[in-house]
Amino acid sequence: MAKKVLVSGGAGYIGSHVTVELIEAGYDVVVADNLSNCDMTGFEGVKKITGREEIPFYQIDCCDYASVDMLFTEHKIDAVIHFAAFKAVGESVAEPLMYYRNNLVSFLNILEVAKNHGGCNVLFSSSATVYGEAEVLPVTEQTPRLPSTSPYGNTKQMCEDILRDVVFATSSSDAVINGIALRYFNPIGAHPSALIGELPRGVPNNLVPFITQTAIGKRECLSIFGNDYPTEDGTCLRDYIDVVDLAKAHVAAVSRMVEGRMKKGYEIFNVGTGRPVSVYELVSAFEKVNNLRLNYRFVDRRPGDVMAIWADTKLANEELGWKAERTVEETLASAWAWEKYLAGSGNN
Ligand code: WQD
Secondary structure, three states, X not given: OOOEEEEEOOOOHHHHHHHHHHHHOOOEEEEEOOOOOOOOHHHXXXXXXXXXXXXXXXXXXXXXXXXXXXXXXHOOOOEEEEOOOOOOHHHHHHOHHHHHXXXXXXXXXXXXXXXXXXXEEEEEEEEHHHHOOOOOOOEOOOOOOOOOOOHHHHHHHHHHHHHXXXXXXXXXXXXXXXXXXXXXXXXXXXXXXXXXXXXXXXXXXXXXXXXXXXXXXXXXXXXXXXXXXXXXXXXXXXXEEEXXXXXXXXXXXXXXXXXXXXXXXXXXXXXXXXXOEEHHHHXXXXXXXXXXOOOEEXXXXXXXOOOEOOEXXXXXXXXXXXXXXXXXXXXXXXXXXHHHHHHXXXXX
16 A cells, blocks of 8 residues: 655645655655645646646645644545745745744644644755854754744744654654654756746746746846855855755655654754855856856845855765755756746746
């Protein structure tokens, strides 16, 4: 009997890519999403890629306890991957209450319902933003978290601590919750089929969708936020990880949980490439691999940006048996193919 995974926020950018990899790895998947930050394009693409016409989908808000409870009543859930959260750093500074309520209540409901249904494996979508401006690079899972510069990042830290505490409290109960937090660095790119990818609502906050929308003509010019940082070319360094590689890390983590291979009840893994890439290097690579010229200009630094962060991925490589494989060039080519697909499909 295939193990069943609930993917909350599963119609979104990362959630849809993870759903594809889970199905292709032999898992049954139940997808829940309130469609507050995406439409059904991603979910429809998942069905096309996997050839699965019948994937249970529930348009529900995880902030509604009864809705989450219904999912666990209707399905025997072996693991939950929780993506359902707001994720725009800048917006969270302007709307902290909206972020704290949505990101915390949704996760509290997942945990409480899982506990009330006899326990479960819970995989939490965390973020490298919990490290803030780390003094020593690359960061390991033991690198101290710094006070977050945004409510968004703070909700990630708080949810990690909530998961840790619930794991501890249930460890000798008859409703055990095991937990893994995956700290993503910068997810970019799209599925090789170009049937799913990043589809931000409105003006993109993140770099790569802004690049591809500038290249396709939806945006006039890319603004590079700061070229006066003390880095080689003056622009910020990040660890850009391909979204399909990231999705495969989730399958590796879920398998570790459901196959009983965890070494502790609560584990944390950095999910990155270990390769720092500057904004300017990324823009240049995009132009080169896609044989085009991008319209960009250098402007002032963006408040809240850290100068540099990238991952020490040793723990994930060794314990999850997972390593990022796609090159930045392959990923940027996939991002461009996706943008061109959107332009052709009129979905923009
Ligand atoms: C990357 C670099 C910008 C846009 C955040 C969150 C993280 C995750 C990913 C959700 C920075 C520069 C960007 C632009 C630019 N969130 N940039 N012009 O801020 O590293 O991470 O998004 O999953 O948790 O913290 O990502 O893509 O916004 O920025 O120059 O138009 O690109 O200054 O140096 P970030 P980003």
